[in-house]
Amino acid sequence: MGIKERKERQKTEMRESILDASLKLFTEEGYENVTMRKIADKIEYSVGTLYLYFKDKGEIFFELHSRGFAEFYNKQLSIQHIKDPIERLKAHGEAYIRFAMEFPEYYDLMFISRVPAKEIEKFEHWEEGERTYEILKLNIRQAMEAGYFKGVDLEVAAFSLWSFVHGIASLSIRGRLKMIPEQYLQFLISGALQFISKLY
Amino acid sequence: MGIKERKERQKTEMRESILDASLKLFTEEGYENVTMRKIADKIEYSVGTLYLYFKDKGEIFFELHSRGFAEFYNKQLSIQHIKDPIERLKAHGEAYIRFAMEFPEYYDLMFISRVPAKEIEKFEHWEEGERTYEILKLNIRQAMEAGYFKGVDLEVAAFSLWSFVHGIASLSIRGRLKMIPEQYLQFLISGALQFISKLY
Amino acid sequence: MGIKERKERQKTEMRESILDASLKLFTEEGYENVTMRKIADKIEYSVGTLYLYFKDKGEIFFELHSRGFAEFYNKQLSIQHIKDPIERLKAHGEAYIRFAMEFPEYYDLMFISRVPAKEIEKFEHWEEGERTYEILKLNIRQAMEAGYFKGVDLEVAAFSLWSFVHGIASLSIRGRLKMIPEQYLQFLISGALQFISKLY
Amino acid sequence: MGIKERKERQKTEMRESILDASLKLFTEEGYENVTMRKIADKIEYSVGTLYLYFKDKGEIFFELHSRGFAEFYNKQLSIQHIKDPIERLKAHGEAYIRFAMEFPEYYDLMFISRVPAKEIEKFEHWEEGERTYEILKLNIRQAMEAGYFKGVDLEVAAFSLWSFVHGIASLSIRGRLKMIPEQYLQFLISGALQFISKLY
């Protein structure tokens, strides 16, 4: 039995290592420039080996997608301990942006990249997406109960806040803010987060 | 003389038809998945024919990009006659979203799609992009002069508003709102635009 | 009748103009870089027009070939008036080299380029080649009769002299002497011609 | 261990087989008419396979070129043991011609074929060419020291002899002597070599 488990574990480790390499390559060179050969080179295995752990390139892509959501979910949870609903909401937005900046390729994969039609069925994984969206709504609802967001529809507020942070993240990740110097961009982003918090 | 003109027109029509087909494909499949062959197939011509009208694949991409910005700029101008700065600003946001919904292909190309590194140099055409951004800032400045946006940095306000509408547009175009019924999405969007206008 | 003749003449002029343009292009850009489009552009006619005057690209190539031989033959004749057989022979060699240097592309076409298998039948035009070779032999024979080339076979002598000048011409034309400075090459060539004349 | 070696050997054999096929094609059809597809067809492998063994078409061409020069250099060395400088010089000429006749493909590639401009930079390998030329000059110099070639410039003599043998080789290889019966050609060539030796 121990053998079985060790094999299991080794299998998992290999998958992890492949996924890590892929993610790095996605980040360094962009999705379309990642080839199976490059991934194999990075982990110093042969190309064929990749196919022992993943059905095809799409599965790697998809697995990363899932891992992205898991990571994302954790990031969100990490601010849920904050008591004050408004503070929590602010932290929520910051965490969102931070995730996007730290893992731009995850973010890209999860919220920007065109999802191949054939993959879309598997999107039970949006479950994971929605789970996170539920947290946002929970936070807003609690802020409402604390007297904020007067006269605003919950769904509208959630949608608005999500759009807002996603706008910032996606403009940045897809290079539409390249002309803004790094320093100043930081200022703009925190300015924007503060600005939006006036809505609460 | 009529002959010359007819030929001219036919040439133009052909270019249009190629651009149309390409735009659709770009949207459906993403830049990197659009091949010259697919474009040719779509218009039912041979591949070589494309090269009679465009120097290479990049030129098609680039032309579409330019047209998108031109169209976009016009849409923005069309609301500049509105006197009241706040009304104008609201109309501005609506026009932005409307453009994205009416021409999702253009919008995608202009603000979402990953631009191949080698094409990026030509992006003097971001001039066109910036020209539009200037309009936004002008509108905000005039609103400020009319007493709105108290204590807010102009650049921060502009960046925020842009991020906000871009967030809505890009989530929608890239299918992250598919689970929301069309009707309700309309409600959410106008709700969001109204919500944000509280910031003014 | 005059009409017929004029048309004939115009047809000839057009062919000439195409051949001229082609030869220039061959020289400027090398055989493999000459396209029908470039020829057409050079004479400022459309591509299709070329096919009204020549069956295909090969025919242009072949016609140039023939013109080359004609030109070549003339060059040879031009020194036949020299009385002294040895002087004539020297002049012959010089004329040969001069032709090659003046019309490297003709020379290339005639004596170096790979002759497409399918064209080889048409090589009645080697008649023209052989006609020239006959002149060489005639000159040698007369030198022999004047007491030179003692104990040498006529055919061997002719073959040797031809090989010699062809060697110089072809090494130069195909760029195998690029490392030799122009000036010094001139010196070498005339030196070589003088050197060889010791054999007479 | 034996496995490793066998694989090594197979890899080498494959390269050889590709080079062989390419060499034949270069000779039959000329550099510009040799396509990767034709090479692949000849060895009955897919096109992609070629790229497992060679970076690109140029590398195949270049490798052949180098091999040709290596072979050539060896052939030259093999007569350097001859003591008598005149005998050695004669043998040199014969060896040159023999190389050309035995390996017309190599000879063509090395001394006749039009070299694509972009490849020409790599021609540090003309080092190998020049190394051979130095041997020729050495032989002539020693003949001079032994009292031959009175009053002749060394460079001129070397250039002349090279031109002479190259003339013979290239006329033959490029089919300009097709009308001469094989037997008689042999006679002409040895006759010519003897004839030229009168110059010594």
Add this chain to the structure above:
DNA sequence: CATGAATGAGAGTTCATTCAT
């Protein structure tokens, strides 16, 4: 389990040639 050799399909691009006008 891992490999490396091989492939087929497909990418962008060029060009000689044809043909309706």
Add this chain to the structure above:
DNA sequence: GATGAATGAACTCTCATTCAT
């Protein structure tokens, strides 16, 4: 007679995927 639009076949090169070893 001349055109310009169109084509089909060819080019070099890349890559995800398979499979015998």
